[in-house]
Amino acid sequence: MTDAAAPAAPPDAPRLRRIEVTDFRAFPKDHPGGFDLGDSGCNLLAFGENGSGKSSLYRALRDLFQTSEHDIRPYGNVFTDGPAPRVKITLTDGTVFDWTTAHHPYALVTDIARRSSFLTHTALRELIYNPAGPDQPNNIFRIAVDELIDDFDATLEGGVRRSVGELWTDVQNAFKAEVTTSKGKRRPQYYVRDLEAKCASFNEGMRQALERIEAEAKRLLRKLLDVLGVDPLDLVGLTFPQLVYSEADKAILNQTLTAAVRVRTHNVVAPQSFLNEGRQTALALALYLAGRKVCAPPGRAELKLLVMDDLLISLDASHRRPVLDLILSEFEDWQIILLTHDRYWFQLAREQVKASGVWKAVEVFERFDGDGLLVPLVRPTEGDLAEATLRQAEAFLTDNHPHAAANYARSGCELILKRFCVKKAVPFPYFEDERRPDLQALLDAAKAHVVGDAPRQKALSDLEAHKRFVLNPLSHDPANPVPTADVAAAISAVREVAKACGKNYP
Missing domain, CATH: 1.20.1050 (Glutathione S-transferase Yfyf (Class Pi); Chain A, domain 2)
Incomplete structure (x- = not known):
């Protein structure tokens, strides 16, 4: 006598495949924001500096997935003539949720909204801040x-x-x-x-x-x-x-x-x-997070969204990784969208999730359009993070943004040197606030480790010429930008360090 066959597991619920934000806050009608999450509905990790449009994405998702009707008109971009704001979500099964001035699809999204969670650092603080008195x-x-x-x-x-x-x-x-x-x-x-x-x-x-x-x-x-x-x-x-x-x-x-x-x-x-x-x-x-876990049904049979905006800004580096570990392990059956303005945390998080194959990473940054208006641009960051960072530095340089290019070159340099020091077990200090490593300390530690290795010594020594100015965040004054040729030379020097440290970034 054989045991009865176990019942088949329910199929996975459809997930978000594409998010389109048009004429909505930071995204003007002529420069909509498009976020592609792939045919399987990947999780999303997005970096954007303050004012770039990151929080506009958060509000678009939060106010679309509601149990009651919300008016989209107050979110219209102020620089658009005849504003017509729109948020459109396409699921992996082809279902479309379209929020416009004429209609909010709350009746269609109510169940998803009840299972989902939208959290910012400000809202998180309400759980521990007491307006009644400090004692x-x-x-x-x-x-x-x-x-x-x-x-x-x-x-x-x-x-x-x-x-x-x-x-x-x-x-x-x-x-x-x-x-x-x-x-x-x-x-x-x-x-x-x-x-x-x-x-x-x-x-x-x-x-x-x-x-x-x-x-x-x-x-x-x-x-x-x-x-x-x-x-x-x-x-x-x-x-x-x-x-x-x-x-x-x-x-x-x-x-x-x-x-x-x-x-x-x-x-x-x-x-x-x-x-x-x-x-x-x-x-x-x-x-x-305990509240969300006990309220939502377990498993993948129903779509659950976990959307977090700048959640970890009050945590030092040593405690950010366990938060991400916890989210990845405890909410693996949710579709997760993490937004941050902290580039160093974005780098840490991207390094941590890149091997999973279920994440997309994008950067949202501002650039001038043909009319001189600052508009957001969404750029996927596929492949190696250090290479993506250096390529973005070069793209900013091509678009005549040497200030932004210098920042990205510094970030790429930090990541390359940190990887090298970690791989070689070379200790290095962080800044006092523990949010990012000290670039000079990284450079000194790497140079001390390669004494006697002429090619690596030369690459690291050549970088010193750019450390004081181009790769120094305190010298980046947008009103007095660094010369384009200097930034280009710094990027080349960083690439030489990457090559010497064992990774050839073409």
Whole structure:
């Protein structure tokens, strides 16, 4: 007798294949933004300096994938005559979501919106910033019920399933309930009984949600913090005293939710005042990502989007890689879009994801069009990152942007020298803020390592002539750009270093 065949796994859900943003904020009608994610719907890693259009992409996705209709007209590009903003998404199965001044496809995207997550560093800070005072526990109740766990499905008595958001709406509706009589408006019969019943249902839904989130957040926090050793910060638990209706106060009491944390043996009352920036960010990330994981269904049968804009700007280099590791491992069945203005983090992230084959990397930067208007340009960065960086430096030089070309040449030089030092186990320091390596220190370390190796010594020594000016970020004044010939010579010198260090970039 043979076992029955296991049921076939459901097919993967369609994913985003192309994003088109036209006449929308930074993208004017004549220079739309197009982001191709391939026939399989890859994840996207995008770099863009402030003002280049990166955040316009974020807002386009965030406000398209909504559960209610949004007006696109306020997003029209101010330099377009007769603005007609448009955001168009094409899925891998050919489905199109088209947001225009005439229509928002919220009815088609509601399910995707409920399963998706859009997060910026500013929104993340709300989980750990307390406007009530620096010495008070941070109350995240409203953030939790409105965003963090609003779509958590709870199972109530009788098998009834309601989301936390729906249960909270039930409480609010019961609290505001009125009936009209010949003498005017008054509370309905059994008002207190009905409101207390709604509070009880909400409390049960919150209990189920917080029980799962607490366990998940504790696990994720360890993965984020225990990078260089066991970190002393612990999430003790989430404290929710449960809603009660007070007839004396005519109010719903206990609308509070706080995270109890401990550092070694010290119970922290106000994490926002006691913890450093890195631990605050790790705590907020653990809570937020735990909320998204327990609310969304597992697997690939339904499209889930995780879109993050400049999320890691408060973390040093040593703690950025574990965040990316966590996102890649814990959200591998989501379609992920990561946006950043930090070029060094973009380099680290691209190096980390390039071998997976499921990522596309692009750069969004500004250039002048024929009318002298700064417009965004989306450029894929395929292949080797150092080579792509040097090619972009040359492209900027061709377009008469020596300032930008010098910046890219410096980034390419840093990446090549860092790779060489890492490969040869040559120690080198970072700047004090730990966000990027010190180029002079990299150069000195590499030169010390190749003593006696004449070709490499010459290539590294020739680079010294360009380190002080072209490859020095403090000397890049757009009002007084470096000579084109000097930048071209610096790029050539960087390529010679790449060749001497074992990689020939043509």
